[in-house]
Amino acid sequence: MEQWWISSPDFLQPIVPNRQILVQTIQVRIETHLRPLEPMKRKNLASLFSAICVLPLFAAGSVSAATLLEYWDFESDSAGDGLVNISNSGSLGSTWNFNTTTQNDESDGAGLFVLSGDSGNFTRKLPKAGTTNANAGTDFYASPFTTGTYLVEISFDSWSADAASVGDTWKLGINDSAGNAIAQLIWDVDSTSSTRLRASTTTAGGSAFRTLGSFGLSNSTATTVGVEFDFDNNTVRYLLNGAEQYLFTDFNGTDIGQMLYVKNGDGTSDWATSATSVSIDSMGLSAIPEPTAALLGGLGFLALLRRRR
Numbered sequence: 022m023e024q025w026w027i028s029s030p031d032f033l034q035p036i037v038p039n040r041q042i043l044v045q046t047i048q049v050r051i052e053t054h055l056r057p058l059e060p061m062k063r064k065n066l067a068s069l070f071s072a073i074c075v076l077p078l079f080a081a082g083s084v085s086a087a088t089l090l091e092y093w094d095f096e097s098d099s100a101g102d103g104l105v106n107i108s109n110s111g112s113l114g115s116t117w118n119f120n121t122t123t124q125n126d127e128s129d130g131a132g133l134f135v136l137s138g139d140s141g142n143f144t145r146k147l148p149k150a151g152t153t154n155a156n157a158g159t160d161f162y163a164s165p166f167t168t169g170t171y172l173v174e175i176s177f178d179s180w181s182a183d184a185a186s187v188g189d190t191w192k193l194g195i196n197d198s199a200g201n202a203i204a205q206l207i208w209d210v211d212s213t214s215s216t217r218l219r220a221s222t223t224t225a226g227g228s229a230f231r232t233l234g235s236f237g238l239s240n241s242t243a244t245t246v247g248v249e250f251d252f253d254n255n256t257v258r259y260l261l262n263g264a265e266q267y268l269f270t271d272f273n274g275t276d277i278g279q280m281l282y283v284k285n286g287d288g289t290s291d292w293a294t295s296a297t298s299v300s301i302d303s304m305g306l307s308a309i310p311e312p313t314a315a316l317l318g319g320l321g322f323l324a325l326l327r328r329r330r
Contacts (some may be wrong), residue, residue, distance in 0.1 A: 088307060089111045091114075092109065092303070098134075100127070106120065106122075107134065111306070115155065115162075115280075116147065117145045121140075121143075124140035124284075129300075134301040137297075140284060142284055142286065142292060165276035167275065167276045170251040171306060172249045172309055173206060174248075176243065176301070177208070177218075177240075177245070179241045179242075179243075180298065181298050189284075189297060192282075192283040192285075193281070193304055200279075203275075207219040214238060217234065217236065218246050219231060222250060224257070229269055231259055233246050233260075233261045249309065256269065
């Protein structure tokens with residue numbers, strides 16, 4: 022079991038990883054430690070030390086509590102459901118412009134969305150014109166997102182390809198309101214013996230493509246990739262299984278205008294081999310809260326604790 026530790030000259034002990042118990046334990050030990058001091062000094066120091074020890078816990082917890090804007094986990098979908106039919110559990114809940122059942126990209130009814138190798142090339146856009154969150158006549162958000170930090174992410178369950186599928190590419194992308202790509206996550210068959218996962222974004226120096234992982238034609242290990250981009254600080258992080266792989270500080274994207282689901286290739290028999298199959302566990306777009314919100318929440322919580330005494 023993972024444990025939290027409090028480091029102090031007089032006590033260095035493991036504590037059960039429950040946040041409420043941890044907060045209470047920190048306060049009790051701090052006040053016990055300071056009991057010999059004058060009452061007013063003891064009270065002030067206890068408040069200060071509690072803030073120092075506890076606030077990072079709230080900050081760390083809040084940063085991970087992203088708001089799912091557009092999100093698909095395929096858990097409640099039936100076998101044969103295409104992009105238009107699958108449940109979007111994000112707070113926006115937007116709709117794709119066209120379905121994928123004719124192309125055989127469908128839910129398997131067991132929590133996965135399966136990309137078929139014999140689908141051919143096609144592009145789908147979200148939100149669909151005239152539906153919730155969209156412009157009346159175009160497949161773009163009526164109110165583009167221009168500030169804040171966002172994460173586009175895909176969790177792959179597995180995939181399998183054959184040598185004849187070289188050049189096959191699938192992308193989950195974000196465009197701005199002018200139709201320019203600002204973030205992409207890409208799966209492709211890059212040789213007769215290998216596949217790879219890549220990411221790209223727009224920077225002051227141009228499009229920044231990077232390989233996040235190289236694999237054989239088949240992969241059965243769950244793998245998650247993401248691009249986190251910050252409009253306010255002009256930074257981008259490329260993530261593999263939650264770990265930062267690349268950082269850019271000259272991101273120049275302007276807004277989130279739409280999402281894209283794209284299957285294409287090198288122009289020769291693209292997505293024409295039935296042996297190729299990609300299984301997706303989840304995918305989506307999230308908003309990442311600012312750390313300052315977590316700190317303010319922590320301060321409020323500490324004030325409440327003091328008030329209850």
